[in-house]
Amino acid sequence: xxxxxxxxxxxxxxxxxxxxxxxxxxxxxxxxxxxxxxxxxxxxxxxxxxxxxxxxxxxxxxxxxxxxxxxxxxxxxxxxxxxxxxxxxxxxxxxxxxxxxxxxxxxxxxxxxxxxxxxxxxxxxxxxxxxxxxxxxxxxxxxxxxxxxxxxxxxxxxxxxxxxxxxxxxxxxxxxxxxxxxxxxxxxxxxxxxxxxxxxxxxxxxxxxxxxxxxxxxxxxxxxxxxxxxxxxxxxxxxxxxx
Ligand SMILES: *Cc1c(COP(=O)(O)O)cnc(C)c1O
Numbered sequence: 659x660x661x662x663x664x665x666x667x668x669x670x671x672x673x674x675x676x677x678x679x680x681x682x683x684x685x686x687x688x689x690x691x692x693x694x695x696x697x698x699x700x701x702x703x704x705x706x707x708x709x710x711x712x713x714x715x716x717x718x719x720x721x722x723x724x725x726x727x728x729x730x731x732x733x734x735x736x737x738x739x740x741x742x743x744x745x746x747x748x749x750x751x752x753x754x755x756x757x758x759x760x761x762x763x764x765x766x767x768x769x770x771x772x773x774x775x776x777x778x779x780x781x782x783x784x785x786x787x788x789x790x791x792x793x794x795x796x797x798x799x800x801x802x803x804x805x806x807x808x809x810x811x812x813x814x815x816x817x818x819x820x821x822x823x824x825x826x827x828x829x830x831x832x833x834x835x836x837x838x839x840x841x842x843x844x845x846x847x848x849x850x851x852x853x854x855x856x857x858x859x860x861x862x863x864x865x866x867x868x869x870x871x872x873x874x875x876x877x878x879x880x881x882x883x884x885x886x887x888x889x890x891x892x893x894x895x896x897x898x899x900x901x
Pocket of ligand 1: 676681710711712713714738739749
């Protein structure tokens with residue numbers, strides 16, 4: 659990233675990153691110091707930093723914002739999904755006052771008047787406020803830390819599994835890579851795993867051969883144990899089909 663900035667920073671307006679866990683890339687996890695390093699680079703080269711916390715925000719990685727773990731703030735922060743507890747669609751872009759002010763003007767010819775039809779939808783905002791109330795009243799972050807420790811120990815036997823590589827965790831995101839030698843089997847793995855999981859009342863959708871769990875925060879200890887044991891059963895059942 660530094661060499662990219664050195665070569666092209668004058669032509670880069672902003673850097674977008676999904677902090678701590680790059681989810682769609684296969685639950686690729688990086689150290690928080692990487693985000694702190696990106697912030698320093700953006701500051702040095704005058705590039706805005708945008709963090710997409712749609713998946714990793716709202717407590718998913720252990721802190722409310724993933725960026726908190728890097729001790730930095732971005733210039734723009736995107737939220738959705740967890741902010742309304744998944745009950746209603748809402749997306750939010752948080753920004754700094756000086757950026758907001760740059761777009762704001764009393765003269766309509768100079769103001770940036772772009773918006774979306776349902777911007778600030780009151781029902782969706784109410785769902786988000788109710789979610790934030792729960793974070794405040796129920797100490798969701800502490801409860802999640804307890805739950806992720808439970809799930810981690812219930813998944814631990816996978817570490818010894820001959821066909822499991824890189825069992826990893828960030829907050830309540832868990833992932834591992836399935837070792838499937840045959841290329842054709844690797845291509846059908848996700849579909850087979852999904853179907854085997856459904857038969858066990860789990861909705862799990864691996865990204866290629868990366869199996870991941872992002873459980874809802876409401877699961878209790880018993881449900882977490884069930885999730886772990888059935889994930890292991892699903893994996894073995896899927897391997898049995900391809901080996
Ligand atoms: C789901 C998701 C999106 C897409 O958000 P939409 O509001 O559906 O456009 C973008 N980024 C990340 C990281 C996501 O998880």
